[in-house]
Amino acid sequence: MFRLVGVSALLMMLSAVPAHAHGAPTDPASRAFVCSPGQQTASSSPCRTAIAAGLPSTEWDNVRLPNVAGRDRARVPDGKLCSAGLPRYAGLDQPRADWPATRLRGTAFTYRATIPHQGSFRFYVTREGFSPDRPLRWADLEQFLSMPSPPLVGGAYEFEVRLPKRTGRHVIYTVWQNTDTPDTYYSCTDVELVAAATAASPPTGATTSAAKPVPVASSAGPPPSAATRFGLSAAVGAIGGLTVLGAFLLWRRRIL
Ligand SMILES: [Cu+2]
Numbered sequence: 001m002f003r004l005v006g007v008s009a010l011l012m013m014l015s016a017v018p019a020h021a022h023g024a025p026t027d028p029a030s031r032a033f034v035c036s037p038g039q040q041t042a043s044s045s046p047c048r049t050a051i052a053a054g055l056p057s058t059e060w061d062n063v064r065l066p067n068v069a070g071r072d073r074a075r076v077p078d079g080k081l082c083s084a085g086l087p088r089y090a091g092l093d094q095p096r097a098d099w100p101a102t103r104l105r106g107t108a109f110t111y112r113a114t115i116p117h118q119g120s121f122r123f124y125v126t127r128e129g130f131s132p133d134r135p136l137r138w139a140d141l142e143q144f145l146s147m148p149s150p151p152l153v154g155g156a157y158e159f160e161v162r163l164p165k166r167t168g169r170h171v172i173y174t175v176w177q178n179t180d181t182p183d184t185y186y187s188c189t190d191v192e193l194v195a196a197a198t199a200a201s202p203p204t205g206a207t208t209s210a211a212k213p214v215p216v217a218s219s220a221g222p223p224p225s226a227a228t229r230f231g232l233s234a235a236v237g238a239i240g241g242l243t244v245l246g247a248f249l250l251w252r253r254r255i256l
Pocket of ligand 1: 022023115117
């Protein structure tokens with residue numbers, strides 16, 4: 001009886017696996033995505049080493065732990081942040097300075113969901129002085145964005161981020177804690193930061209974005225402000241028109 005229950009539980013677990021997939025940052029790209037088939041960077045030295053060590057490179061969207069429930073630091077050990085402590089992904093933890101890195105220019109981040117889940121995102125960046133050839137620890141990270149439940153648009157989550165001021169090579173760490181599954185996803189993304197990209201120094205004549213409140217998800221298409229502005233001017237125009245019409249009618253009544 002117990003064995004039967006065990007077997008059917010196992011079958012249920014197995015049959016649930018293929019239907020369940022996942023996500024990772026693709027722009028700027030996570031280490032797992034950088035090493036995935038079809039990416040030029042997959043032939044880089046860190047990727048080749050990781051793949052030789054057993055990295056499941058086709059499953060770049062599956063660095064996933066069940067039942068963490070927000071206790072990331074307790075479950076993911078220092079030095080194993082990029083693999084989330086999963087032995088198959090250990091190659092992603094290699095502390096080296098030659099991971100393919102994205103030179104960050106804009107503020108738009110994309111996290112692709114190969115199958116969407118609902119959940120919240122946390123973004124961290126390494127502190128100034130971080131050295132990429134040392135193992136990544138939680139103490140190296142500073143959180144800069146927390147997004148409760150962004151909408152999925154075209155198979156991806158889009159973020160408008162405002163990074164703390166940084167220069168040079170850094171790691172961005174992304175945690176996606178699902179609310180509709182027990183799973184949490186972890187990703188390391190290597191970036192090269194230019195001072196201008198993070199400092200608030202807009203070119204002369206440009207409207208400053210420095211006053212913007214901290215990061216908001218940008219995904220709902222064009223911002224509503226344009227529509228709102230159009231609606232307002234239409235309303236003002238209509239009131240103006242009615243006033244003129246009313247005055248005209250009063251004037252006509254008086255002279256008739
Ligand atoms: Cu999934």
